[in-house]
Amino acid sequence: MIELYETQRAMRNMRRAAMQRGVIAILDVGSSKIACLVLRFDGSEVLGDTVVSMAGQAGFRVIGAATTRSRGVRFGEIDTMAETERAIRTAVQAAQKMANIRVDHVIACFSGGDPRSYGLVGDVDLDGQVVSDEDVSRVLSACDVPDIGAAREVLHAQPVNFALDHRSGLSDPRGQMGARLATDMHLLSVDGSVIQNLAHCVRRCDLELAGIYSSSYAAGYAALVEDEQELGAACIDMGGGTTGVSIFMKKHMIYADAVRLGGDHVTGDISMGLQVPMSTAERIKTFYGGVVATGMDDREMIDMGGDTGDWEHDRRSVSRTELIGIMRPRVEEILEEVRAKLDAAGFDHLPSQQIVLTGGASQIPGLDGLASRILGQQVRLGRPVRVQGLPQAATGPGFASAVGLSLFAAHPQDEWWDFELPVDRYPARSLKRVMRWFRDNW
Amino acid sequence: MSEMRPPRFLSKQDPAPSRWSYRYQRLMLTPMFRLALRFGVPFAISLSVGLVYFADQGRRDSFNLAFADLRAEIKNRPEFMVKLMAIDGATAALGEDIRAVVPLDFPLSSFEFDLEEIRQNVAALPAVKSARIKIKSGGILQIDIDERQPVAIWRRLEGLSLLDREGVAFRRLQSRHERSDLPLIAGDGAAEELAEAMQILAVAAPLQERLRGVARIGERRWDVVLDRDQRIMLPEERPVQALQRVLALDTARDLLGRDVTVVDMRVAHRPTLRMSDAATRERWTARATEVKVEDQ
Numbered sequence: 001m002i003e004l005y006e007t008q009r010a011m012r013n014m015r016r017a018a019m020q021r022g023v024i025a026i027l028d029v030g031s032s033k034i035a036c037l038v039l040r041f042d043g044s045e046v047l048g049d050t051v052v053s054m055a056g057q058a059g060f061r062v063i064g065a066a067t068t069r070s071r072g073v074r075f076g077e078i079d080t081m082a083e084t085e086r087a088i089r090t091a092v093q094a095a096q097k098m099a100n101i102r103v104d105h106v107i108a109c110f111s112g113g114d115p116r117s118y119g120l121v122g123d124v125d126l127d128g129q130v131v132s133d134e135d136v137s138r139v140l141s142a143c144d145v146p147d148i149g150a151a152r153e154v155l156h157a158q159p160v161n162f163a164l165d166h167r168s169g170l171s172d173p174r175g176q177m178g179a180r181l182a183t184d185m186h187l188l189s190v191d192g193s194v195i196q197n198l199a200h201c202v203r204r205c206d207l208e209l210a211g212i213y214s215s216s217y218a219a220g221y222a223a224l225v226e227d228e229q230e231l232g233a234a235c236i237d238m239g240g241g242t243t244g245v246s247i248f249m250k251k252h253m254i255y256a257d258a259v260r261l262g263g264d265h266v267t268g269d270i271s272m273g274l275q276v277p278m279s280t281a282e283r284i285k286t287f288y289g290g291v292v293a294t295g296m297d298d299r300e301m302i303d304m305g306g307d308t309g310d311w312e313h314d315r316r317s318v319s320r321t322e323l324i325g326i327m328r329p330r331v332e333e334i335l336e337e338v339r340a341k342l343d344a345a346g347f348d349h350l351p352s353q354q355i356v357l358t359g360g361a362s363q364i365p366g367l368d369g370l371a372s373r374i375l376g377q378q379v380r381l382g383r384p385v386r387v388q389g390l391p392q393a394a395t396g397p398g399f400a401s402a403v404g405l406s407l408f409a410a411h412p413q414d415e416w417w418d419f420e421l422p423v424d425r426y427p428a429r430s431l432k433r434v435m436r437w438f439r440d441n442w
Numbered sequence: 443m444s445e446m447r448p449p450r451f452l453s454k455q456d457p458a459p460s461r462w463s464y465r466y467q468r469l470m471l472t473p474m475f476r477l478a479l480r481f482g483v484p485f486a487i488s489l490s491v492g493l494v495y496f497a498d499q500g501r502r503d504s505f506n507l508a509f510a511d512l513r514a515e516i517k518n519r520p521e522f523m524v525k526l527m528a529i530d531g532a533t534a535a536l537g538e539d540i541r542a543v544v545p546l547d548f549p550l551s552s553f554e555f556d557l558e559e560i561r562q563n564v565a566a567l568p569a570v571k572s573a574r575i576k577i578k579s580g581g582i583l584q585i586d587i588d589e590r591q592p593v594a595i596w597r598r599l600e601g602l603s604l605l606d607r608e609g610v611a612f613r614r615l616q617s618r619h620e621r622s623d624l625p626l627i628a629g630d631g632a633a634e635e636l637a638e639a640m641q642i643l644a645v646a647a648p649l650q651e652r653l654r655g656v657a658r659i660g661e662r663r664w665d666v667v668l669d670r671d672q673r674i675m676l677p678e679e680r681p682v683q684a685l686q687r688v689l690a691l692d693t694a695r696d697l698l699g700r701d702v703t704v705v706d707m708r709v710a711h712r713p714t715l716r717m718s719d720a721a722t723r724e725r726w727t728a729r730a731t732e733v734k735v736e737d738q
Contacts, residue, residue, distance in 0.1 A: 068458075086458035087458065089458055089459055089461070089464045090457075090458040090459060092464075093459050093464055093467055093468075096467070096468065096471055097467070097471075100471065101471055101473075102468050102471035102472050102473075205464070206464075206465065206468065
């Protein structure tokens with residue numbers, strides 16, 4: 001468990017250095033678009049006596065934002081390094097130009113890499129009566145790491161719950177009395193090569209990686225309101241290549257997974273079904289797409305266009321009902337897969353069944369109705385919270401993970417890494433024990 | 443030829459910056475680099491150009507020459523020339539003195555004056571209380587003089603000199619008769635106590651006809667000297683009141699009209715008279731006569 005702290009620690013130090021410089025970039029490497037935000041930390045943390053903390057949205061300002069069409073990324077994983085590198089360069093350059101400042105540190109998120117969640121349990125006997133920082137770090141290191149598989153790496157690992165003797169559900173046990181401290185930890189592992197590729201791409205752009213997040217985690221953090229994070233909710237981040245699932249409870253992510261299906265597959269279906277190029281299919285999907293057909297849609301004819309030179313081919317048109325007929329099965333399939341993931345996670349045992357749809361593909365009209373039929377009654381469409389200085393064009397649900405990353409940059413949820421290494425590894429500690437043994441027995 | 447055209451999907455790709463243009467832009471967005479580019483590069487270029495140009499001795503000389511020419515040309519423009527000197531507030535004699543200490547050959551450029559130095563030279567003249575110097579339009583060097591006004595004549599071993607209100611001896615006199623309108627003051631240290639002397643002189647105004655002057659004795663007290671070698675010795679303390687007492691006596695008993703050489707007021711409670719030898723002898727004679735008469 002200890003080795004894992006080290007890499008996280010290194011990234012934390014990098015992020016701190018960036019905070020001191022005052023500027024950091026956010027990079028959302030998605031399958032359909034790459035978004036880059038440039039944040040400036042202006043220290044406006046304290047807003048006054050009456051306004052407190054602003055749910056983590058204060059303290060920074062977005063001074064540059066750019067998106068570019070993603071190339072070389074499939075299923076949220078980097079497929080063609082050179083293409084991805086160029087796309088990242090484009091986004092970063094445009095954002096830098098808008099911010100008029102150079103950024104050196106970047107926090108990135110990606111959705112692929114087959115994320116898997118593990119629940120870890122650890123417990124220790126307390127030396128004294130009162131739980132101290134040291135005890136917390138001991139119990140964290142007492143968690144036994146499951147076999148996450150070769151070539152996989154831990155992306156997130158956070159304690160989500162502490163139990164002291166028979167009392168559970170503590171968020172911070174320090175200072176309390178007890179004899180036995182136990183913790184539940186959530187560990188998210190992803191394919192190591194995906195992280196390596198992303199780090200390599202970022203390094204090739206002369207940037208330094210100050211943190212890596214799973215995009216379903218970031219999207220959930222941005223799209224779920226505070227109550228939902230506290231009471232328990234699932235966030236479905238419907239991206240281009242993958243659909244991320246993250247379940248939050250007590251303000252911590254307790255489960256994350258991803259379905260390797262997304263909006264690009266819908267576009268592909270349209271492209272194949274209507275025999276049009278992908279770009280046309282994308283345009284038709286975004287302009288006329290839907291999942292619930294009505295009688296009106298029979299009469300609404302959509303020109304497919306094209307410039308092959310064949311008049312008959314270029315003048316084809318299709319009714320919206322047909323389009324919906326192509327899209328709906330694929331969207332249903334995605335939602336069914338998500339349902340399966342939620343069932344596997346035991347989401348129906350949670351006290352709150354709230355489901356929030358976000359991500360670019362959640363903008364299909366009528367999706368909430370379809371989703372509530374498949375996922376459950378409490379479904380809403382979520383947008384990311386508002387942050388200072390974010391351009392209007394970047395406030396849509398497609399930017400949920402980018403906004404979530406900005407929130408993480410300002411207020412990271414990794415304060416547990418701050419604990420020192422367990423002291424019982426040092427010889428001074430054992431000497432002290434010997435001394436105590438002597439005092440007790442002589 | 444049409445197959446030489448790139449495929450359409452390539453032209454639709456959004457243009458990614460090349461690696462070098464990306465790096466170049468990042469470099470240009472670096473604050474320190476921008477600062478260096480904005481100030482450092484122009485400075486370095488102008489410095490190196492200047493150094494290369496002035497490395498040659500001939501160029502340096504010609505530049506200096508041209509600079510000196512330009513300087514002289516501007517200096518000698520008629521607008522800057524001063525053609526004459528005007529002195530206000532000084533008597534003719536003082537004017538001559540001032541022209542002697544300000545030896546300027548007009549016309550001169552106004553850049554060549556050191557007005558402060560001239561002012562100090564002029565103010566250093568004893569007869570000048572203060573001086574203001576300015577260059578007026580029309581090329582005039584205007585000197586405004588506040589001259590010292592004589593209030594008394596001071597007689598010393600070295601000779602006669604004029605005193606102003608502040609007790610400054612500022613001009614020699616050849617003869618008392620040059621300024622017979624001014625009172626005479628004598629003795630060492632008289633100038634320092636001029637104010638007291640002037641008070642005494644003011645009180646002695648009724649004796650104006652007979653007054654010869656006042657003398658400082660031993661640098662501590664005053665004597666009023668009248669004609670017929672009469673002298674009123676005043677005390678160190680409150681000399682004016684002592685003189686007033688003498689004048690009162692004079693008015694009542696015509697004291698000074700008698701044959702008295704010294705009225706000694708130095709001890710306030712015991713004024714003393716010294717009579718002339720003739721008067722003393724006369725008095726002795728008179729007393730002898732009185733004795734005889736009594737004897738008879």
